[in-house]
Amino acid sequence: MPHGHLVLIRRNNMQKLIEVEQLTRYYGDHCAVNNVSFALEKGEILGFLGPNGAGKTSTMQMICGNLAPTSGQVLINGIDMLDQPKEAKRALGYLPEIPPVYRDLTVDEFLGYCARLHGIPMERRQKALDQARERTGLKDVADRLIGNLSKGYQQRVGIAQAIVHMPDVIILDEPTVGLDPIQIREIRELIRDLGQEHGVILSTHILSEVQESCTRVQIIHQGRLVFNDRIEGLEQQMRASSLLLATARTPDLEVMALMPPIQRIDDLGDHHYRIFHDKTEDPSESLAALVVNSGWGLRELMPERCSMEQIFIDITRTPISAEEQIP
């Protein structure tokens, strides 16, 4: 490719770190990834959700050049992964599901090797190593053999390996699997931290992880992208459409049901009620007034939030028809 051409492409996609276009992958007859397109911009942390076997890992492997797509295109920083893999890979850091660490090396030896593989010049290598160790909390174990470290530390070495060369794009495949709660929190903080200067793709099936650390969510199901929105959009979907009410005395349900937004009232027993209402209107204020004015004794009134699990299950349970596709 002529030099001028390359520069032009770079300029056009200055802010897009990753562009994935109509990515498709077949394993034999089985379609693992079907026509997936999306883009990632600087400063974004993209949560990649999906049930097991949905095509998350295949998609990530294709973005990282570990797997050749059947069709489609991957651009990293505007550079085509298939045409110029070496240039494209310079901007990539990838932590696969199983951290690719050599158990017979020490943490320092291993990270030094990774830095050399990514062509970091000698004078910057020590600094890069220090930085990666610092960020992943590996300072105390720098001289220990990776094989002797606990799973959590090995995972950190895997993350350190992905960030040692300061790539623009960091791709983490289930980075918190097998870690204890404290380590999980640390890793999540690290991910948020990394999201400030890099673009991060985070694959997981732990939903709270996405809620905590991501700015955007994608749900992949049966190889297709079925949901792609900012995290606020997802929270919108989670907005309550029911209230929980507890009273001291038996209220008159007939009277309550007359209020316009209320659609149905379930008696949960012991003066507890679940009130379903129109999503667009919140009846809690008028309901509270009604309960108090009628002297039923208001004890609790709480909006119920639809959990992320619920949304996830709703989206992924329905088999996808051919027309239904995120554009």
Place this chain on the structure above:
Amino acid sequence: MMALVIAGREFRTLFLSPLAWTMLGIIQFILAFMFLAQLDYYLMIQPRIAGMEEAPGVTDSIIAPLFGNAGIILMLVTPLLTMRLISEERRNKTLTLLFTAPVSMTEIVLGKYLGVLGFLLLIVGMILLMPLSLLLGGALDMGKLAACVLGLSLLLAGFAAVGLYMSALTAQPTVAAVSTFGILLMLWILDWSSQSGSSGASVLQYLSLLRHYEGLLRGWVSTTDVLYFILFITTFLVLSVHRLDHDRLQK
């Protein structure tokens, strides 16, 4: 450049396990034993052949057999060295590290190959010390010695190329070792059948590693033999690159 980074790691990793040290020790011990036995034998017959015309010299009667034996012993040992090269990385899922780094498949294969080749050349160097020790007591035919060293180096480079390819085929180091050994042995004894004098015999004879190695041991550095080894090595390296690329294309 990147190939050298990979080669460097590969070479150093060999010494992290006792395997490499054990091999260096045992090979040296066995060959030293053979060398001394050969030397004893030569000293015994020397007075008898002294008066003969065109009597075999020290180089012919001690060094050529030593290198011949070294070839056979290293045929047994090289598969153990090469078996882990790619198969172990594939099994431990660490190949991803190399696939994600800005390194081409050719560089990965060359790196792995050069790493193990460095170790094999170290063995050649250690073996070379034995004939050189004879310089203390007499003169050697340096040309013939050089041909022997070249021959053994090329032979080992060939072994390593086969081993690397076999390692690229599988995720089980032991399978790689056994199949490497099988192929090497087959290529070694291929010319046994040529005594029958059938039409295909000369082809088989040509393919045999032993044939080409023997020529070099006698001190005849012919382009045919050298070219045979170079083609042999290149073929298996190219096959390895293709095989590794296959991982990316289709899993």
